Ligand code: 5AD
């Protein structure tokens with residue numbers, strides 16, 4: 395037993411240096427960290443995994459984040475937008491399988507044609523069944539009016555990753571212009587919280603220029619901001635992006651993977667009752683990566699329900715799993731792995747983050 399580790403794990407409030415220490419663990423100590431995180435998960439949110447059917451609605455994007463394969467400036471990408479029927483087919487799959495929620499994700503656009511279409515689709519999803527799914531949106535920065543319209547149309551959760559809570563690092567991984575302003579990103583997150591969305595954020599882990607101190611600050615940011623949900627995963631370089639030039643400075647991909655698991659575990663310890671998604675990027679590195687994250691404290695998995703023919707076009711990073719994966723057989727296998735990990739699937743429940751209800755009653 396490592397006495398220092400036990401004393402840090404037993405502290406009621408973790409300081410930045412404790413977080414850096416936990417993020418740097420390896421071997422047996424890392425295993426102990428994961429066990430502790432799983433214990434806390436079991437105690438505060440239950441040994442339960444919620445499925446959210448992920449609908450990658452469109453890869454059209456007006457932004458140019460330096461890390462992202464579908465950035466507007468990448469002319470090699472074939473752009474698509476799902477039809478209503480394709481969206482509804484994915485929703486039907488989720489409902490038929492008794493999954494509580496769906497996530498609509500897309501590149502960022504703020505033109506009225508797009509925002510109105512989303513409003514229409516939200517209403518369609520909500521009126522489709524007597525037991526409509528919970529809806530999470532991940533559609534980037536938007537005006538207060540648009541966020542409100544989407545909320546009124548039935549969305550009640552929103553994911554907007556801060557990517558890095560350190561302004562200077564954020565600015566290194568984004569173009570230096572108004573469309574990619576750190577302050578605007580923060581303001582958008584506050585807007586979502588003010589509008590009463592269940593608000594989620596997250597970061598990429600193992601980016602060039604990023605240190606454990608940055609990641610510890612990210613965890614403190616999430617705590618101070620009082621987020622309800624988090625989705626975070628390893629950074630995976632993409633050759634058609636500006637950040638690719640720093641690929642030789644990155645830690646090995648397996649180390650980024652382990653560090654991402656430690657981030658999940660430490661967040662679970664710091665924020666006991668939030669929902670933590672097991673990022674798809676984990677699976678891109680390790681076939682069972684998402685299930686491993688469940689053992690480290692995550693409690694949400696987002697199986698991809700995007701029609702297979704579009705998978706090739708939604709490469710945020712390289713090696714994204716593109717198998718025609720989320721077939722019935724695949725899902726059965728996933729379920730089995732979840733059970734092996736010690737969890738049950740939260741069928742028929744929206745699976746809202748407990749933290750949201752505690753936070754809003756304050
Ligand atoms: N590696 C890992 N994650 C990425 N994202 C974008 N590009 C990459 C990459 N190269 C993540 C960002 C974004 C989310 C939709 O995908 O964090 O918020």
Ligand code: SF4
Pocket residue numbers: 455456457458459462463464465466500501502534
């Ligand atoms: Fe667009 Fe999102 Fe990619 Fe940035 S991360 S380029 S906003 S899709």
